[in-house]
Amino acid sequence: MDKKVFSTDGKELRTITLDDSIFGLPVNEDVIYYAINNELANKRVGTACTKTRSEVHGSNAKPYKQKGTGHARRGDKKSPINVGGGTIFGPKPRDFGFDLPKKVKRLAMKSILSLQAQSDRLTVVEDFTVESGKTKDLLKVLNNFAKDERTVVILKDDDAKIKQAGRNLHNVYFLSFNRLRAHDLFYGRKVILLESAAKNLSEFYKEGEAK
Numbered sequence: 001m002d003k004k005v006f007s008t009d010g011k012e013l014r015t016i017t018l019d020d021s022i023f024g025l026p027v028n029e030d031v032i033y034y035a036i037n038n039e040l041a042n043k044r045v046g047t048a049c050t051k052t053r054s055e056v057h058g059s060n061a062k063p064y065k066q067k068g069t070g071h072a073r074r075g076d077k078k079s080p081i082n083v084g085g086g087t088i089f090g091p092k093p094r095d096f097g098f099d100l101p102k103k104v105k106r107l108a109m110k111s112i113l114s115l116q117a118q119s120d121r122l123t124v125v126e127d128f129t130v131e132s133g134k135t136k137d138l139l140k141v142l143n144n145f146a147k148d149e150r151t152v153v154i155l156k157d158d159d160a161k162i163k164q165a166g167r168n169l170h171n172v173y174f175l176s177f178n179r180l181r182a183h184d185l186f187y188g189r190k191v192i193l194l195e196s197a198a199k200n201l202s203e204f205y206k207e208g209e210a211k
Contacts, residue, residue: 001017001018001020001023001024001117002015002016002017002018003015003016003017003018003117003122003123003124004016004124005124005125005126005195006123006124006125006126006144006145007125007126008125008126008128008140008141008144009144010144010145013126016124016195016198018117018124018198019198019201019202019205021110021202021205021206022110022113022114022201022202022205023110023113023114023117023118023122024114024117024118025110025111025114026111026114027111027114027115027118028107028108028111029111031104031107031108031111032108032111032112032115032182032186034100034104034108035100035104035105035108035109035182036108036182036183036186038098038100038105038182039181039182039183040183041096041097041098042096042097042098044096044097046093046094046095046096047093048091048092048093049090049091049092049093050087050090050091050092051086051087051090052086052087052088052090053076053078053079053080053085053086054078054086055086056078056084056085056086058076058077058078058084059076059077060076060078061076061077062074062075062076063076063077105182106205106209108182109180109182109185110205112182112185112186113185113201115186116185116188116191121188121189121190121191122191122193123145123190123191123192123193124193124194124195124198125141125145125192125193125194125195126194126195127156127194127195127196128141128194129159129161129162130161130162130164130165131161132161132165133161133164133165134165135165135166135168135169137165138162138165138166138169139169142169142172142192145190145192146189146190146192148171149171149189149190150171150173150187150188150189150190151171151172151173151188151189151190151191151192152172152173152174152175152184152185152188152190152191152192153166153172153173153174153175153192153194154175154176154177154180154191154192154193154194154197154201155174155175155176155177155194155197156177156194156196156197156200157176157177158176159174162174173188177197177200177201177204178200178204
């Protein structure tokens with residue numbers, strides 16, 4: 001797949017050939033669903049907790065005698081049918097996370113990259129950084145490709161300066177080529193791929209398949 005490479009000013013520079021084994025695959029919606037669901041499940045804290053009747057603070061005494069009142073027999077005030085009593089089958093702290101096979105994760109990422117490339121949401125931009133670390137300098141570049149849209153920038157490495165400049169931007173997400181997130185990548189309306197990151201992605205996934 002051929003894509004145009006743009007300068008930080010938004011001008012066309014040259015053409016780059018993207019690896020079809022990453023950007024030209026048929027979109028597999030099933031693995032994308034599993035990858036996103038896996039990420040969201042692993043982020044869940046799972047600290048919700050309710051008290052059963054054995055954990056509720058209160059007296060163990062019967063509220064009234066067993067017989068002769070005409071009412072149904074009662075055990076104690078902590079019964080779940082009473083206000084302030086325990087909870088039946090309520091949530092307890094648990095881990096919602098689960099493991100996903102590496103091959104499924106890799107296929108999901110490649111499917112999402114293929115989806116974004118084939119839908120023309122993906123733009124290849126020459127390598128750049130923000131030496132000043134200032135948001136306004138980063139916006140000068142981003143505004144040439146996306147405005148007020150959920151934007152994902154795929155970096156060639158863990159560029160601390162770019163991330164520092166973009167930490168105040170609530171709708172811009174920065175991902176290193178070797179640590180992509182399916183949820184952010186899938187829901188990005190614009191994907192800005194640095195030129196070196198495109199080459200790194202090809203090498204990264206080829207090495208993974210070789211292993």
